[in-house]
Amino acid sequence: MARAAVPNGPGVLDRGLAAVGFDLDYTLWDQDAFFATFFEAASAEFGRRLGCGPRRFREVGAGALARLTPAHPALFDRVLHQLGAWDPRLVAELVDRFHRHRPPAVPYPGVEGLLGRLRQAGFRLFLVTDGHPAVQRHKLAALGLGAWFDPAVFTAELPGRPAKPSPAPFRAACAILGLAPERCLYVGDNPACDFQGARSLGMVTAQVPTGPFAGRDAAEDARAHLRLDSLGQLAGLLATAEVGP
Ligand SMILES: [Mg+2]
Numbered sequence: 001m002a003r004a005a006v007p008n009g010p011g012v013l014d015r016g017l018a019a020v021g022f023d024l025d026y027t028l029w030d031q032d033a034f035f036a037t038f039f040e041a042a043s044a045e046f047g048r049r050l051g052c053g054p055r056r057f058r059e060v061g062a063g064a065l066a067r068l069t070p071a072h073p074a075l076f077d078r079v080l081h082q083l084g085a086w087d088p089r090l091v092a093e094l095v096d097r098f099h100r101h102r103p104p105a106v107p108y109p110g111v112e113g114l115l116g117r118l119r120q121a122g123f124r125l126f127l128v129t130d131g132h133p134a135v136q137r138h139k140l141a142a143l144g145l146g147a148w149f150d151p152a153v154f155t156a157e158l159p160g161r162p163a164k165p166s167p168a169p170f171r172a173a174c175a176i177l178g179l180a181p182e183r184c185l186y187v188g189d190n191p192a193c194d195f196q197g198a199r200s201l202g203m204v205t206a207q208v209p210t211g212p213f214a215g216r217d218a219a220e221d222a223r224a225h226l227r228l229d230s231l232g233q234l235a236g237l238l239a240t241a242e243v244g245p
Helices: 009-013 032-050 054-068 075-082 088-099 111-120 133-142 168-177 196-201 233-239
Strands: 019-022 124-129 152-154 184-188 204-207
Touching: 019 168, 032 054, 032 088, 054 075, 075 088, 088 133, 111 124, 111 233, 124 133, 124 168, 133 152, 152 168, 168 184, 168 196
Parallel strands: 019 124, 019 184, 124 152, 184 204
Antiparallel strands: none
């Protein structure tokens, strides 16, 4: 059963939900692979140019990922510092290369089945994701999930680029759906950004225990209403929810 993160947690499902929204990275797929393949793909060239060899470049990249998490804004700076090769032009080059990185990707097991069940039950499905829009669009396409979501909101494409936890991208999703926030549930992994903005509008929120952020606690107002044991648990929880028009 879902653990209620707040009193009356499960009761929040009894309000005529009509749409289920998702975060992308670590909620629907393991983004670690994406970064690991980047360091792998760049290792031959940068190992040679930096004089450290491809294996050392890969190992330092993997270590920085494990220590800092992929979302760390200075990830490439730290890697280059550790290799004794920090140079702002090299950082910019790595960032640019990363934005053009196009590896294959697969969703977590069961994701497409879950989306199918929710759609069959009458829920509309939407996505709200931060990050570089071209990269996020590539991930969505590579994962084969693009067709499930309408809308897919890329926060960096909205006026002012309001990243989560801003409520603005959730408000934008509701406007496109033509639904009040109270009729929507949003699922994410990161307590630092996935829930506060959605909750402040009145959305129901649920946290999945995947990704590097899931074990972290959050301030009470930033927590999700529900903490799921797995993403698949959502289908059972919503099976009895009344789907509104
Ligand atoms: Mg995430």
